[in-house]
Amino acid sequence: xxxxxxxxxxxxxxxxxxxxxxxxxxxxxxxxxxxxxxxxxxxxxxxxxxxxxxxxxxxxxxxxxxxxxxxxxxxxxxxxxxxxxxxxxxxxxxxxxxxxxxxxxxxxxxxxxxxxxxxxxxxxxxxxxxxxxxxxxxxxxxxxxxxxxxxxxxxxxxxxxxxxxxxxxxxxxxxxxxxxxxxxxxxxxxxxxxxxxxxxxx
Numbered sequence: 001x002x003x004x005x006x007x008x009x010x011x012x013x014x015x016x017x018x019x020x021x022x023x024x025x026x027x028x029x030x031x032x033x034x035x036x037x038x039x040x041x042x043x044x045x046x047x048x049x050x051x052x053x054x055x056x057x058x059x060x061x062x063x064x065x066x067x068x069x070x071x072x073x074x075x076x077x078x079x080x081x082x083x084x085x086x087x088x089x090x091x092x093x094x095x096x097x098x099x100x101x102x103x104x105x106x107x108x109x110x111x112x113x114x115x116x117x118x119x120x121x122x123x124x125x126x127x128x129x130x131x132x133x134x135x136x137x138x139x140x141x142x143x144x145x146x147x148x149x150x151x152x153x154x155x156x157x158x159x160x161x162x163x164x165x166x167x168x169x170x171x172x173x174x175x176x177x178x179x180x181x182x183x184x185x186x187x188x189x190x191x192x193x194x195x196x197x198x199x200x201x202x
Contacts, residue, residue, distance in 0.1 A: 029159070030158060030159065030178075031127075031156060031157060031158055031159045031160040031161050031162070032161045032162075032178040032179055033152055033156070033161075033162050033164070033176060033177045033178050033179075034047075034050075034161060034162065034163045034164070034177065034178065034179045034180075034181075035135075035163075035164050035165075035169050035173060035174060035177045035179070035180045035181070036163065036164070036165045036166075036181050036183065037135055037165070037166065037167060037168065037169035037174075037180070037181070037182055037183070038167065038181075038182035038183035038184055038185070039167060039183070039184070039185040040182075040183030040184045040185040040186070041183065041185070041188065041201075042183050043165040043166065043167075043183055044075075044132050044133070044165050046181070047130050047132065047163045047165050048063075048075045048130070050128060050130075050161075050163060051063060051075075051079075051087060051128060051130055054086075054087070054127055054128045055079075055083050055086045055087055058086070059086075059127035059128065060086060060087070060125050060126050060127060061086065061087045061088075061126055061127060061128040061129065061130070062087060062088040062089070062090070062120040062126050062128075062129045062130070063075075063076075063079070063087065063088070063089045063090065063129075063130045063132060064090045064092055064113050064116055064117045064120065064129070064130070064131050064132065064134075065090065065091045065092060065093055065113075065132045065133065066092060066093050066110055066113045066131065066132060066133045066134045066136065066137045066166075067093040067132075067133035067136050067137070067166075068091060068093055068132065068133065069091070069093055071202065072202070073202040074198065074199065074202060076089055076091065088120065088126075090113070090116050090120075092109055092110075092112055092113035092116060093109055093110075093113065093133070106137075106140070106142060107142045110137040110142035110143055111142070111143065113134075113137070114134075114137075114143050114148070117129065117131050117134075118151060118155070121151075121155070121156055121157070121160060121162060122155060122157070124157040124159070124160060126160060127159065127160060127161060128160070128161040128162075128163065129160065129161070129162050129163070130163045130165070131162065131163065131164045131165070132165050132166075133165055133166040134148075134164050134165070134166060135164060135165065135166025135167060135168055135169045135170070135173070136166045136167065136168075137166075138166075138169075138170050138173070139166070139167070139168045139170070145170045145172050145173065146172070148173070149172050149173060149176050152176060153176060164177075
């Protein structure tokens with residue numbers, strides 16, 4: 001072996017030993033409160049990636065969509081077509097607020113979606129529940145953030161993961177979350193006149 005190879009191997013062995021020491025201290029498991037927020041793309045996409053992981057592991061899960069209406073999406077079509085026995089899917093919204101233009105109806109639908117969410121979260125057989133775009137409903141005060149936080153703290157089963165997506169996550173939610181990821185917008189094709197496309201956005 002060359003000197004460079006020996007130095008590299010020794011460095012990697014040292015890193016491996018340090019990593020194993022750290023990992024040996026990580027022994028707890030718990031159901032996480034996970035928030036995906038920010039202006040960048042990928043919040044729901046990442047959350048659905050975790051839903052598909054649960055399905056692959058045979059872990060029952062559920063999705064509640066707070067804003068998206070009746071439009072076909074790849075995730076929903078795949079889950080309903082192939083995995084409805086593993087993942088319950090509830091599209092409770094009727095579209096984005098600027099499309100519905102009916103605040104009282106939006107509030108009614110958001111509150112119905114929250115009631116369904118609580119039902120699914122309380123069912124401890126569901127290992128993960130995705131609340132897609134709930135942050136939008138919270139931003140517009142269609143739901144009471146204090147009620148949502150109190151429920152997650154007091155009633156979520158210990159091993160259930162709850163994922164909450166959407167821009168502008170409330171500080172109160174970020175505070176109680178175990179994992180928060182903010183998607184940062186660097187560049188988006190929409191600004192160059194490119195419309196949303198199947199397989200990328202839906």
